[in-house]
Amino acid sequence: MSGNQDQIDYWNGPxxxxxxxxxxxxxxxxxAIHAALISFANVxxxxxxxxxxxxxxxxxxxxxxxxxxxxxxxxxxxSAPMLGVARARAKSASKPAEFVEADxxxxxxxxxxxxxxxxxxxxxxxxxxxxxxxxxxALKPGGRLAFVCWRAMPENVWAVTxxxxxxxxxxxxxxxxxxxxxxxxxxDPARLKAILEGAGFRQVKIEKLDTVMHMAATALDAARFSLxxxxxxRAAAETDDATKAKIVERVAAAMKKFETPxxxxxxxxxxxxxxxx
Numbered sequence: 001m002s003g004n005q006d007q008i009d010y011w012n013g014p015x016x017x018x019x020x021x022x023x024x025x026x027x028x029x030x031x032a033i034h035a036a037l038i039s040f041a042n043v044x045x046x047x048x049x050x051x052x053x054x055x056x057x058x059x060x061x062x063x064x065x066x067x068x069x070x071x072x073x074x075x076x077x078x079s080a081p082m083l084g085v086a087r088a089r090a091k092s093a094s095k096p097a098e099f100v101e102a103d104x105x106x107x108x109x110x111x112x113x114x115x116x117x118x119x120x121x122x123x124x125x126x127x128x129x130x131x132x133x134x135x136x137x138a139l140k141p142g143g144r145l146a147f148v149c150w151r152a153m154p155e156n157v158w159a160v161t162x163x164x165x166x167x168x169x170x171x172x173x174x175x176x177x178x179x180x181x182x183x184x185x186x187x188d189p190a191r192l193k194a195i196l197e198g199a200g201f202r203q204v205k206i207e208k209l210d211t212v213m214h215m216a217a218t219a220l221d222a223a224r225f226s227l228x229x230x231x232x233x234r235a236a237a238e239t240d241d242a243t244k245a246k247i248v249e250r251v252a253a254a255m256k257k258f259e260t261p262x263x264x265x266x267x268x269x270x271x272x273x274x275x276x277x
Contacts, residue, residue, distance in 0.1 A: 003105070003126040003127055003130075004078070004103050004105055004124070004125060004126050004181075006126075006181075007078065007124045007125075007126070007181060008078045008103065011077075011078050011079035011081075011082070012078070012079055012080050012081065016079040016080070016081040016082055017081045018228055018229060019055065019056070019079070019081070019082055019229065020056060020079075020081040020082045020084065020085045022228070022229060023055075023056040023058075023082075023085050025216075025225065026055075026056070026229075027056075027058050028214050029213055029214050029215055029225075030119070030120075030213070030214075031214055032211045032212055032213075032214065032268075033119070033148060033209070033211055033213075033268065033270060034058065034059065034062070034119065036148065036209050036211065036270075036272065037059065037117070037119050037146070037147070037148045037272070038059075038062055038063075038066070040146055040148070040207075040272045040274065041063070041115060041117050041146035042146075043063050043066035043067055043071075043115055043117075044066070044067075044071075045066070045067060045068040045070060045071060046067065046068065046070040046071045047066075047067050047071045047114040047115060048067070048071060048072045048073075048074075048112060048113045048114050048115075049063040049064075049066075049067055049071070049072070049073045049074070049113060049114065049115045049116075049117060050074050050076060050109075050113040050115070050116045050117070050138050051063055051073060051074065051075045051076065051097075051116075051117050051118065051119075051121075052076050052077075052104045052116060052117070052118040052121045052122055052135065052147075053076075053077055053104070053118050053119070053120065053121010053122060053124070054075030054076060054077050054082075054083075054086060054099065054118075054121065055077055055079065055082045055086070055119075055121065056082045056085040056086050056089070057075050057082075057083075057085065057086025057087075057089050057090060057097065057099065058119075059075075059117065059118075059119045060073050060074070060075035060086065060097045060099070061073070061086075061089065061090065061093050061095075061097055063097070063115075063117060064093065064095040064096065064097040065093075065094060065095050067095070068095065069095070072097075072098070073095075073097040073098075074097065074098050074099070074100060074113075075097055075098070075099045075100070076099070076100045076101075076102055076104055076107065077099070077100075077101065077102075077121070078101065078102070078103055079101075080101060083099050083101050086099045087099050104122075104125075104131060104134065104135055105125050105126075105127065105130055105131035105134055105135075106134065107134070109134065109135070109137045109138035110137075110138070111137060111138065111139065111140055111141070112138070112140065113138050113139055113140060113143060114139075114140060114143050114144070115139075115143060115144050115145075115146060116135055116138055116139055116143070116144075116145050116146075116147075117145075117146050117147060118147035118148070118149075119147070119148055120148065120149060120150065120183070121147070122135075122147055122149065122186075123149050123150070123181065123182060123183055123184070123185040123186050124181045124182065124185070125181060126181055128185070128186075128195050129195050129198055129199060132195055132196055132198075132199035132201070133198075133199040133200060135199070136199050136200045136201060136277060139277045140277075141277065142276070142277065143276070143277050144274065144275065144276050144277075145196070145201060145273070145274060145275040145276070145277075146272075146273070146274050147272075147273050148209065148270050148271065148272055148273070149185075149186045149192075149270065149271050149273065150183050150184050150186070150187065150268075150269070150270055150271075151184075151187050151208070151269040151270060151271055152178075152184055152187035152269070153183075153184045153187070153231065155267075155269035156184075156213075156267070156268055156269050157258075157266040157267040157268070158212075158213035158215060158266040158267070158268050159183075159230055159231050159232075161251075161254050161255065161258075161266060162222075162223065162226035162227075162230075162231075162232045162251040162254065162255065163231050163232045163235065164254075165247075165250045165251045165253070165254035165255075166232055166235075166236065166247040166250055166251055169236075169239070169243050169246055169247050169250070170235045170236055170239070170247075171235070171238060171239070173235060179191065183230075183231065186271065186273075189206045189271060192206060192271070192273065193206060196273075196275050200277065201275035201276065201277060202275065202276050202277065203274075203275060203276045204273070204274070204275045205273070205274045205275070206271050206272075206273050207271065207272045207273075207274075208269070208270075208271065208272075209269075209270040209271065209272050210267065210268075210269060210270075211267075211268050211270065212265040212266065212267060212268055213265065213266055213267075213268040214262075214263055214264075214265050215255070215258075215263070215264045215265065215266065216263060216264050217263050217264070218259065218263075218264065219252045219253070219255040219256045219258070219259055219264055220248070220252045221264070222251070222252070222255045222258075222264040223247075223248045223249075223250075223251035223252035223255060224248055226251055226255075227244060227247060227248060227251070232247075232251070
């Protein structure tokens with residue numbers, strides 16, 4: 001059994017299905033971050049790209065376009081529901097990509113890629129040191145790593161504001177382990193750098209990306225979204241419908257201050273991470 005079995009089960013269960021169904025809204029939410037990663041990765045025509053934790057394929061398809069007719073983009077994920085969406089989208093894409101259902105920490109990679117990329121897909125490994133050592137094997141000599149991950153939850157207003165607004169209505173939460181697999185596992189840049197260097201990567205660079213999360217059209221929509229996907233959704237999963245209704249009301253009030261003419265856009269804090277082999 002994979003050491004990541006808990007994550008495999010999670011992303012192939014109801015959560016994975018919710019993310020698959022939310023593909024279009026997630027793409028809107030992450031549009032600013034997506035653009036930053038595409039620029040940071042700087043995929044060139046003719047390159048071969050491996051996109052880890054590709055989800056519904058948005059980044060993989062973008063990298064396929066950048067690689068052009070002589071390049072190749074391969075998306076890898078553990079979630080069958082999201083890969084189903086990705087494969088359907090690839091059929092009508094201007095430059096199709098291929099998708100593989102596999103665990104990046106154990107998959108038998110060959111040294112064939114010019115770049116390994118990820119948009120929030122590498123923070124969930126049970127043993128990140130082992131996972132990145134395996135990912136290292138996928139890169140050609142001179143290849144590069146380029147991914148985006150979240151900084152600490154308190155810096156990510158899009159996540160912490162709904163959670164704190166609902167806190168009194170949530171079941172008791174265990175003390176968080178900052179290094180446990182999850183969205184904010186790589187908040188500590190020193191730890192992240194040590195993991196990558198221990199896995200054999202060189203010239204590690206970790207840059208701040210301060211941007212926004214385009215959550216929804218209105219504060220009420222943002223509250224409902226927070227209750228379906230993200231840290232609040234996990235914490236409130238076992239609450240009853242009446243409590244969920246109260247949570248939505250409180251979160252909507254808290255998110256009002258982030259309303260703009262183009263929608264609700266609270267701050268988001270990420271790391272752009274690059275390295276070579």
